[in-house]
Amino acid sequence: MFKNKKFNYALFGNPVDHSKSPQIHNFFSKQTGLLHTYTSYNVLLSNFNFSLSDFFQKDGLGANITAPFKEEAFSLSHQLTERAKIAQSVNTLKKVNNECILGDNTDGIGLLSDLIRLNFIKKQYSILILGAGGAAKGVIFPLLSFGCSIFILNRTSLNAQKLVTQFNKYGKVNVFDPCLSSTKKFDLVINATSKNIEKKEDFFPLSCISSHTCFYDMNYQFDNTPFINWCIKKGYKSVSNGIGMLVFQASHSFFLWHNQFPETDYIINLLNKNY
Template identity: 40%
Template sequence: MTDAYAVFGNPIAHSKSPYIHRQFAEQAGQDMSYTKQLVPEGEFGAAADAFFLSGGQGLNVTVPFKMDAYSYAARLTQRARRAGAVNTLALQEDGTLLGDNTDGIGMINDMHNLGWPLAGQRVLVLGAGGAVRGILQPLMEQNPAEVVIANRTFHKAEQLAKGFHDLGDIQALTFEQLEGRQFDLVINGTSASLSGELPPLPESLLAPGASCYDMMYGPEKTVFLQWAEAHGAGRLADGLGMLVGQAAEAFYLWRDIRPEVVPVISALRRKMGKKSS
């Protein structure tokens, strides 16, 4: 019997997850279906009940339901508990649902695939929302020299840093306090670059050869990556590899198989390029 998986979200029409998981299933020779489902706000629990009662094996969960999925799961992985959000639900052999958050490890694995160093690096993370919360534990586990969170609303960054300070050197700064500091890796976790905006970043922020990563992605370079390129970044990447990486981690959770991500990232990049030309 074909195993059923899906992604829940609102909106959901734009989701690339069905394409990604079809590629993984083909690679691994897995008999599975994967659909996307638009769920009305406030109805996550009912929709998830219906999905699992009809034989569903696992769900991906996107905006705005990651907190609902966190509450819905019977058990949580440690990284999901830290993130305070769930993007993957997996039906266990005992019939319970495990909630995981694969976003952060998806980003870290993408950086490993790109050959970027992480241990001993001075890291700046821009933003203090749910997307950033989801990456902090996997990031801290890479043993960076320090992690700084900068956000327009300082107290949000401060709260986040306090919540993860047991994992290593992590602190919150205002954008003004970044003046005179330099970083080896800058991660943009704000959605501002999608609307063509940029936080007020000092001109001398990037250490020589610095890496810059935008968790957002698109057919063109984001505004943040354009800024990074103009200010001497040695390496640039958008979040498409993170998207495929978090999906690969979910696939592994469900099927116990690690799919190859690089060919899927390349295929998606080609598809996006065709649409934008």
């Protein structure tokens, strides 16, 4: 199925058609002189295990994994980094010693790196995460380790509660109940939902936002996301989409594969201008 190529890296997901990862990794490859091929594979839901094994049995050296396969990639990894073990989700794989597959999760460190770049985060910050899916799961541990406290608000509160149970041994993480916490203020609001939240003010109260609250949307698209548009309309000043997170998670994958960090600012600016 996969052509024999040296230094073969890939992205697996469904869908992957609009992914910017090939462009980012090709840019990193040129910039560092570490030449590799990076191909996207849109795999059927039932075919992930087979496709991945086939890739690594041939010349595949490393892969990025996107939705909906991050949990399956976690189960298929032979070894795990500490952060992947804690997140129970894997977005980066690396073949080690020519036989074993190491699973890592670079989403959380990718988000944290971008929040630091933007000056959107400080130790002790109180963060509201909207959503409790795979993306939220990947970022909670790094944010807690940085010294922040986290509240999770999700459409299905049981899913938020599951994340609290998974992560509360690592720091302060709670389900946010707007009815019970009307005086609570957040320093940072992160949108980790996959679809537009209708009627945002019914979802989370404006009383939890202060003049210095920052807003980060993990989503990105060719123009402003609905969440970003809503923030702009409300007059909030510190607002960002998720392009930086995407580039930084890729840079940490690149580091795992090649032991070298690529430069990130240029490609973040380029993607933000030309998306």
